[in-house]
Amino acid sequence: xxxxxxxxxxxxxxxxxxxxxxxxxxWATGAFHESAFPSPQAVLRGFGExxxxxxxxxxxxxxxxxxxxxxxxxxxxxxxxGLWMGQKLAARMxxxxxxxxxxxxxxxxxxxxxxxxxxxxxAPAIFLIFLAAFFPVIVATMAAVANIPTVxxxxxxxxxxxxxxxxxxxxxxxxxxxxxxxxxVTAGLSWLVVVAAEMIAxxxxxxxxxxxxxxxxxxxxxxxxxxxxxxxxxxxxRLLVQLTKIxxxxxGYER
Amino acid sequence: MSGRPLQLEKVSRSFGPVExxxxxxxxxxxxxxxxxVGPSGCxxxxxxxxxxxxxxxxxxxxxRDGQVRMVYQQDGLFPWLTVAENIALGLRHLKNKSEQExxxxxxxxxxxxxxxxxxxxxxxxxGMRQRVELARALACESDILLLDExxxxxxxLTRLRLRQExxxxxxxxxxxxxxxxxxxxxxxxxxxxxxxxxxxxxQIRYELGIAAARPRDLTHPEVVRAVHRILTEMGIEHDHxxxxxxxxxx
Numbered sequence: 001x002x003x004x005x006x007x008x009x010x011x012x013x014x015x016x017x018x019x020x021x022x023x024x025x026x027w028a029t030g031a032f033h034e035s036a037f038p039s040p041q042a043v044l045r046g047f048g049e050x051x052x053x054x055x056x057x058x059x060x061x062x063x064x065x066x067x068x069x070x071x072x073x074x075x076x077x078x079x080x081x082g083l084w085m086g087q088k089l090a091a092r093m094x095x096x097x098x099x100x101x102x103x104x105x106x107x108x109x110x111x112x113x114x115x116x117x118x119x120x121x122x123a124p125a126i127f128l129i130f131l132a133a134f135f136p137v138i139v140a141t142m143a144a145v146a147n148i149p150t151v152x153x154x155x156x157x158x159x160x161x162x163x164x165x166x167x168x169x170x171x172x173x174x175x176x177x178x179x180x181x182x183x184x185v186t187a188g189l190s191w192l193v194v195v196a197a198e199m200i201a202x203x204x205x206x207x208x209x210x211x212x213x214x215x216x217x218x219x220x221x222x223x224x225x226x227x228x229x230x231x232x233x234x235x236x237x238r239l240l241v242q243l244t245k246i247x248x249x250x251x252g253y254e255r
Numbered sequence: 256m257s258g259r260p261l262q263l264e265k266v267s268r269s270f271g272p273v274e275x276x277x278x279x280x281x282x283x284x285x286x287x288x289x290x291x292v293g294p295s296g297c298x299x300x301x302x303x304x305x306x307x308x309x310x311x312x313x314x315x316x317x318x319r320d321g322q323v324r325m326v327y328q329q330d331g332l333f334p335w336l337t338v339a340e341n342i343a344l345g346l347r348h349l350k351n352k353s354e355q356e357x358x359x360x361x362x363x364x365x366x367x368x369x370x371x372x373x374x375x376x377x378x379x380x381x382g383m384r385q386r387v388e389l390a391r392a393l394a395c396e397s398d399i400l401l402l403d404e405x406x407x408x409x410x411x412l413t414r415l416r417l418r419q420e421x422x423x424x425x426x427x428x429x430x431x432x433x434x435x436x437x438x439x440x441x442x443x444x445x446x447x448x449x450x451x452x453x454x455x456x457x458q459i460r461y462e463l464g465i466a467a468a469r470p471r472d473l474t475h476p477e478v479v480r481a482v483h484r485i486l487t488e489m490g491i492e493h494d495h496x497x498x499x500x501x502x503x504x505x
Contacts (some may be wrong), residue, residue: 151327154309158325159344173335251334251377 038220046220056209056228063194063205066122070129071190075183078137083171085138086145103135107193115201124201125194132193133186140182144175177252184240191233259320260285260399260431261306266315268301275301277456278315288432290442293452299435303403306433321398326388329408332376338387339363339372345394362390365424382413386420393428402434406441415473418444422470443481444473451488461488
């Protein structure tokens with residue numbers, strides 16, 4: 001087991017080490033000005049500074065809170081709408097074009113209105129994250145429902161599964177594997193959007209921290225923040241991947 | 256309950272301009288196993304949908320006396336439920352959980368899948384999955400079993416084994432059965448009566464009773480004879496007896 005797992009840990013670590021080495025080598029050539037290209041050592045010092053002040057940790061909590069709110073709202077509203085549209089052809093015909101329009105409209109284009117309507121702080125960021133996740137969740141849920149094999153509904157009928165049980169015991173479990181995949185994609189999308197939203201409409205959060213470091217010409221801290229943002233995104237996805245390990249959804253990934 | 260769990264009276268079914276069934280009358284007696292064979296696309300599945308009540312006839316009447324359960328070609332099991340949970344679907348009406356569990360275990364034993372109770376359908380072979388479907392359909396006192404080409408997705412040897420299995424299960428738990436299949440051997444081996452449908456619009460073209468007791472072997476002389484008669488009727492094999500007769504006359 002351990003011999004099998006060792007390369008899974010060592011290989012990516014080697015790649016990271018190589019990238020850091022390349023970074024250090026490019027810095028050592030002096031081709032870039034120190035203020036435009038911080039050294040690995042400076043970034044490491046920046047980490048210490050941020051850990052000491054606790055500011056980065058607070059920004060991280062703020063951003064995670066906003067993503068959680070916007071994402072939860074999008075999922076809680078998007079899944080019921082998707083369930084409804086998946087079952088009603090007329091609803092699909094009526095609403096799908098406009099939903100596709102909003103799905104393809106970058107949520108960042110809403111930033112000016114988000115600020116006009118909600119000011120700065122949590123509300124505009126949550127609004128933008130909601131927009132980023134809501135429409136993809138609807139479309140994916142809808143497609144999953146529309147693709148449930150009819151044989152499942154016939155079996156349900158045969159065995160007297162009707163009404164609310166049909167929803168909870170047939171439709172929801174039938175779409176769950178696809179819904180989990182959608183949650184992973186849209187959570188990633190939300191994490192991208194929160195940084196952009198906070199850069200413009202924030203007074204705190206990781207996006208604001210990026211903007212603040214830029215304004216202070218602290219490129220070392222900028223890199224620290226970039227590393228944190230990327231890492232937390234990976235952690236969020238790893239957390240959601242755990243959902244795919246539930247026994248009753250494995251069928252959706254194994255055939 | 257009457258002795259006629261399934262009765263079709265001059266049943267027609269059209270989809271728009273396409274007439275699929277025309278004035279089909281058919282009575283199935285209690286405990287009888289009727290197989291319906293016919294060319295593909297002749298309306299076999301439409302007939303099953305009418306028998307199950309999933310679809311309604313354009314004209315004519317269908318009477319159903321008893322609880323109907325259907326076994327599908329494949330993927331009729333809920334993939335998010337284990338073997339035991341899928342079988343327990345057939346026992347949903349039992350309020351007593353321990354009784355439900357006991358009967359589920361009986362059914363698992365009946366299809367000889369002990370040890371696989373907690374497996375999910377995707378972890379089983381196609382043949383095992385169909386056995387679970389049969390067990391689910393046989394749960395409790397379901398009366399009428401509708402089989403929609405239940406073994407058609409399986410390889411030949413597995414199909415032969417599952418036929419034996421079905422015959423054995425029905426021996427232990429007798430049911431009124433309507434089997435729809437394109438497999439004439441399957442029909443002849445399993446059924447008391449084989450009904451051959453015509454091309455669309457489907458009518459009963461030929462009907463053949465097979466008296467030999469069930470369960471019977473595929474190579475039982477009655478089965479072989481029935482296969483030959485059906486194939487002859489469908490114009491696929493020549494009638495040796497008649498041909499011999501002509502020669503003698505000539």
